[in-house]
């Protein structure tokens with residue numbers, strides 16, 4: 001009988017840092033890559049979520065409590081990771097917050113909080129990771145989790161939309177600046193993703209605008225992260241990939257435009 005050659009996972013032994021990995025999309029990505037044989041370091045401010053992960057996995061996992069707004073905490077996390085595993089191959093920047101607040105009601109502190117976590121934290125993390133990847137001379141992948149909100153306005157999301165538009169441009173410029181080092185930088189822009197934080201009536205109304213008719217599961221976003229960080233992707237960089245069930249393709253859900261249409 002012919003034996004089927006077993007293909008080794010692309011990610012066996014690959015070293016990932018996932019910010020925001022204690023919950024939601026980040027957590028799904030931690031589970032996804034551990035199941036592929038990767039080593040995953042999780043950096044998150046949520047100690048409770050990190051403890052749950054520690055109880056679940058006995059190997060190939062590092063957890064580090066920290067705040068993406070603090071350059072020294074990111075540097076310390078990467079020092080630990082490099083000491084343990086001798087380097088980093090993939091960064092997934094998934095840390096983020098999405099509170100609602102109209103601009104006219106917004107205090108300066110709230111604006112700063114969203115911009116600092118969603119955008120400045122990405123700058124600080126990507127900068128440190130890129131410096132290390134360059135020193136390693138081994139290339140690598142950086143994936144930021146932005147949002148369709150980078151190009152699509154919604155009431156109450158002035159700070160959020162601005163942060164994601166900034167994150168998209170950070171991603172593109174980084175892709176240019178790191179191309180010579182074999183480091184590919186892309187962003188996943190989810191539409192609506194299942195999350196305990198989302199109001200059910202918002203999800204129901206929003207889902208009617210999505211051709212696939214539902215929010216994404218966090219695992220569907222991690223699948224996309226696998227696609228763009230696998231060895232099959234050797235030529236895509238600086239791109240913003242919508243994982244949104246068709247939401248950003250146009251005006252789904254309208255009736256016929258022409259009175260005479262049958």
Ligand SMILES: NC(=O)c1ccc[n+]([C@@H]2O[C@H](COP(=O)([O-])OP(=O)(O)OC[C@H]3O[C@@H](n4cnc5c(N)ncnc54)[C@H](O)[C@@H]3O)[C@@H](O)[C@H]2O)c1
Pocket residue numbers: 019020021022023024025026043044045046049066067068069094095096097098117145146147148189190191192193194195197
């Ligand atoms: N859920 C959605 O519908 C949706 C849609 C588009 C984009 N996104 C983006 O995806 C990313 C993940 O969202 P999610 O739905 O998984 O949310 P989530 O709240 O489940 O996960 C976000 C994680 O980031 C961590 N975090 C927050 N502030 C931090 C800080 N200062 N330092 C370190 N970690 C911090 C949180 O503790 C949490 O574990 C976010 O950037 C979000 O903007 C989400």
